[in-house]
Amino acid sequence: MTSNPYAKNTDENNSPEKKDNHTVENIKLRRQMTLKRKSGHVVLKFLLLLIVNVVWLTCRVKVIGQKNMDEVLSEQLTVIPCYWHQQHLFCGWYMLQQIKRGMKVGFLVSPSVDGEIPAKIVSSRGAKVIRGSSTRTGAKALRDMFQIITKDKISPVTTSDGPTGPIFKFKPGAAMLSQMTKAPMLPIACAAKSAWYLGSWDRFMIPKPFTKVVVAVGEFVNVDKAEKDLSPVQTQMEDAINGLMMQAKQSL
Numbered sequence: 001m002t003s004n005p006y007a008k009n010t011d012e013n014n015s016p017e018k019k020d021n022h023t024v025e026n027i028k029l030r031r032q033m034t035l036k037r038k039s040g041h042v043v044l045k046f047l048l049l050l051i052v053n054v055v056w057l058t059c060r061v062k063v064i065g066q067k068n069m070d071e072v073l074s075e076q077l078t079v080i081p082c083y084w085h086q087q088h089l090f091c092g093w094y095m096l097q098q099i100k101r102g103m104k105v106g107f108l109v110s111p112s113v114d115g116e117i118p119a120k121i122v123s124s125r126g127a128k129v130i131r132g133s134s135t136r137t138g139a140k141a142l143r144d145m146f147q148i149i150t151k152d153k154i155s156p157v158t159t160s161d162g163p164t165g166p167i168f169k170f171k172p173g174a175a176m177l178s179q180m181t182k183a184p185m186l187p188i189a190c191a192a193k194s195a196w197y198l199g200s201w202d203r204f205m206i207p208k209p210f211t212k213v214v215v216a217v218g219e220f221v222n223v224d225k226a227e228k229d230l231s232p233v234q235t236q237m238e239d240a241i242n243g244l245m246m247q248a249k250q251s252l
Helices: 016-032 035-058 066-074 085-099 113-123 138-150 173-181 231-250
Strands: 060-064 080-083 105-109 128-131 155-159 185-192 195-197 205-207 212-217
Touching (some): 035 113, 066 212, 105 113, 113 128, 173 185, 212 231
Parallel strands (some): 080 185, 105 128, 105 155
Antiparallel strands (some): 185 212, 195 205
16 A cells, blocks of 8 residues: 655654755755856757747647547546656647646646756646656655645646656556546547657657647546555556557557
């Protein structure tokens, strides 16, 4: 059974050694942002924003399963959209489009320097940015997402096998969040006719400009509040996202 992320910190977590480690880590982060690094970061931010916008604007996008999203919007549901880390570029794009239709959307973005560019992209399009990491600040990130769901009625996007993998394996975080908040999970996937795949663990997909992209949206999945074993719903969501990915490929 998963431990309670809202439990108070133990003495071990509050120990001087832990605090010293956090202090050293913060100092290292400040030292890394030298003038040269800041200048390079500005150039990199501009280039990446340019690439993302070119890809988003030139690709031809088809959506299947839109009725499932329409149902979410018509019933004004707060949901937890779930897709694979590999497909963040266009599944994320699809979620940003829903903001124009009145949906409140949030994205969990790394608190590190590397998260500045993704944060700028999504915030510029009206999304809520939650700075945190499911690995390094997992409990805090879960608390923040719990609050934006229950208090602000924001639908926080999750890459359910990320940020470390293994690829296409549904981790328990979204299922836990769904169970605690009663917000259903919404499986999403996409495929591209022609794309580049990075050499990272997730083989991150960047569709080539002017290619065809298909986004597939599935039916939302609820988690029983009394359920103690979340592995069956993890398998259900994993199968749902992988099934949508196959549907998207077949529709290219």
